[in-house]
Amino acid sequence: MIEFRYDRADDVGSALGLIGESGKYLAGGTNLVDLMRETIERPTALVDVSGISGSIEEQAGGGVRIGAGVTNSAVAAHPVIRRDYPMLSRAILAGASAQIRNMASVGGNILQRTRCYYFYDDAARCNKRAPGAGCDAIDGFNRIHAILGASPDCVATHPSDMCVALAALDAIVHLRGPEGERTLPCVELHHLPGGRPDIETALKPRELIVSVELPVVPFARRSTYRKVRDRSSYAFALVSVAAALDLEGGAVRDGRIALGGVAHKPWRAYAAEAALKGKPATAESFRAAAEAELKGAAPLSGNGFKVELAKRTIVSVLQELAA
Numbered sequence: 001m002i003e004f005r006y007d008r009a010d011d012v013g014s015a016l017g018l019i020g021e022s023g024k025y026l027a028g029g030t031n032l033v034d035l036m037r038e039t040i041e042r043p044t045a046l047v048d049v050s051g052i053s054g055s056i057e058e059q060a061g062g063g064v065r066i067g068a069g070v071t072n073s074a075v076a077a078h079p080v081i082r083r084d085y086p087m088l089s090r091a092i093l094a095g096a097s098a099q100i101r102n103m104a105s106v107g108g109n110i111l112q113r114t115r116c117y118y119f120y121d122d123a124a125r126c127n128k129r130a131p132g133a134g135c136d137a138i139d140g141f142n143r144i145h146a147i148l149g150a151s152p153d154c155v156a157t158h159p160s161d162m163c164v165a166l167a168a169l170d171a172i173v174h175l176r177g178p179e180g181e182r183t184l185p186c187v188e189l190h191h192l193p194g195g196r197p198d199i200e201t202a203l204k205p206r207e208l209i210v211s212v213e214l215p216v217v218p219f220a221r222r223s224t225y226r227k228v229r230d231r232s233s234y235a236f237a238l239v240s241v242a243a244a245l246d247l248e249g250g251a252v253r254d255g256r257i258a259l260g261g262v263a264h265k266p267w268r269a270y271a272a273e274a275a276l277k278g279k280p281a282t283a284e285s286f287r288a289a290a291e292a293e294l295k296g297a298a299p300l301s302g303n304g305f306k307v308e309l310a311k312r313t314i315v316s317v318l319q320e321l322a323a
Helices: 012-018 032-037 072-077 079-084 086-093 098-103 106-111 162-168 270-276 283-294 305-322
Strands: 005-008 023-026 045-048 056-058 064-067 172-177 180-185 208-214 223-228 239-248 251-260
Touching: 012 045, 012 172, 012 208, 023 032, 056 079, 064 079, 072 079, 072 086, 072 098, 072 106, 079 086, 086 162, 086 223, 086 239, 106 162, 106 208, 162 223, 162 239, 162 251, 223 305, 239 305, 251 270, 251 283, 251 305, 270 283, 283 305
Parallel strands: 005 045, 023 045
Antiparallel strands: 056 064, 064 208, 172 180, 172 208, 223 239, 239 251
16 A cells, blocks of 8 residues: 555645645546556655636637646537637547546646556566666557657657647646746647656656646637547547648648657647648648658557558548548
């Protein structure tokens, strides 16, 4: 049994004062509690922040500010999110079950850890769980693992659907820690594995996610999210695509694309976006953009199918938006 102290924070300031050096913030607990049961996480203290940062507010200059404590279900159902950022609503609804979405928080969703089989198996070698141990996934059962941005030390993928949409939308994460407040683009919050897959984010010690800001992206109203998985519900993505298109006269003026299920972090498809600009909104242009993005893919023994699957999903999603 793991012994830990439990405290409930009334505000961000009290949360920072209570957390200590080896504590963890707790909101819905849909990932952290699982990790504690498996003894992967062993915090000495849990600070409950579920009662703070719980609002969704439209900003005076446009955009939306979402508190880190807002539940996933509340974000997906909010009328402004559904109208102005449909890819985000659809991404959340594609994740987990309704019961989990009702509990899971925005901040917790962003910080959830990989669902790699070997990470959860303490009999397996895992550099993320035990740095320097090795990675059994590389030569093991690696069907769900990364094809982009991986390293010889880790081929795990990030499990969040919501974060893929946030990456495509250029979302900004607002943080507060002992050194004060700061912001980070969502695309910079998560790290690729490199030689230290155990260091997953750019968060500093004791730092807390306070809110997520969605900037004004007018053409995000023409957006969607598609998740390809082994079964139709409660399964993590093999490949997912969040995309938005800005069209003018049958050509692509601008676009946003992010991929899930393919990398250690939500993967912003900058190469595909660049390849699309100014091109006709046709299947040929969409395929060329997908080819440009997947050019650097490095599949493993069991997941080579993901390369073509990602390309076809990108093309299909863009065709849907263009129509």
